[in-house]
Structure formats: structure tokens, C-alpha cells
Amino acid sequence: MSKLAVGDRVLLVSENRPEWAMADYAVVCAGGWSVPIYPTLPAAQVAPLLCDSGAKAVFVSSLEQLGKTLDRATRTMTALLAGIAAVSLIVGGIGIMNIMLLSVTERTREIGVRRAVGARARDIRSQFVLEAMTLSVTGGVVGVCLGLVAAAGLSRYLHWSTTISPAAVVVAVGVAAGVGVFFGWYPARQAARLDPIQSLRYE
Secondary structure (H helix, E strand, O other): OOOOOOOOEEEEEEOOOOOEEEEEEEEEEOOEEEOOOOOOEEHHHHHHHHHHHOOEEEEEOOHHHHHHHHHHHHHHHHHHHHHHHHHHHHHHHHHHHHHHHHHHHHOHHHHHHHHHOOOOHHHHHHHHHHHHHHHHHHHHHHHHHHHHHHHHHHHHHOOOOOOOOHHHHHHHHHHHHHHHHHHHHHHHHHHHOOOHHHHHHOO
16 A cells, blocks of 8 residues: 555545444544544445545554454464474474383393392383483473573573463473373383393393
8 A cells, every 4th residue: 555645535444343344434634534434334345435436445453353363373373382392292202212112122131130130020110111201301301491591592682572481391391201101101011021031031
């Protein structure tokens, strides 16, 4: 739209309701808008008014409409970030499970020795679950530290307002621990089910 000048006739269109548009003619004055009040018009009649009168369209929004738009954008961004986080957790959990399965294979003889000296199956299972949880929590703590550094960098260099919630940090570490337990359970069960005699013979 070209720049408005004093004396221009314009058509103000407000889209607070999707099915209707508030169409008001206005004249640009030196001190601001001079707006005669016209009845509410259906949105379908806005285009003919523009064509017939040659008026320019100026879309105006109320604070309520801006607030709703911001809420929709926030919900969309939250859903997007939640999806990215979920995919990251699944990929990280699969990585932890593969590492623990490899660890079980490499430590088969060690597991056999522990079983031979009296360790029970649940002791072996608890050991590997704890190792998987430790690995996952370590990754979670490193991620939290990187997040804190990134937030501080954004605040300092880009002057963005960032807030770190202690509850979010606690939840992040807790979720990391849960992922470690969940994806570490299968390798731990495989380790606990190994036959002690066959494990001692493993080379």
C-alpha cells in the first residue's frame, strides 16, 4: 500500500471475527483519523467497496485480537519445541540402549564372575540400570549447562530477555534420569539372564 496523505479516503477493516469485518470509511486528517461510523458489513462486501470507491484498505487490530494471535503463535511454538524434544529423547535413549547392550556383550565374563561369587540376577540388573541412568543424567546435566550458557549469551550479546526456571532444570534432569531407566532396562535384563557358567567360558 502506498503511503497515505492528508485527505485520502481509506477503508478501515477490523478482523476480530472471521465471518465479519468492521468496515468504516475514514479521512486522513493532519491531527489523526476522522472516522464516520458505518454499520457492520459482511466480509464479502469489503472487496466491492474498495473497487467501487477507490479507497485504500488499512487493516486494524484490537488488543484482544493481537493477544489471541500471540497465544496461537505461542501454542504453535510450544508444540514444535515439544516435538523436537521428544524426538531428541527417543534418539538419545536408543543410543544409550545400544551402548549398554555393547557393554553387556563386552563384560559377559565379568558378569559370570560376579554371579559365581554370589551376586544375584537382580544385583546385575540394578547395576546396569544404574549405569544407564548415570550416563543419561550426565548428558542431561551437560545439556542444562549448555542451555544456561546459551541463555546468558543471548541476554548479553543480543539483548534478549531470558529467564531460567529452577523447576524446568529439575524436570529436565528428572526426565533424563527416566529416559536412562526406561532404555536401560532391556540391556540390564539381558545381563541378568545370562547363564553364569556360559558367561565364565565366554572369550
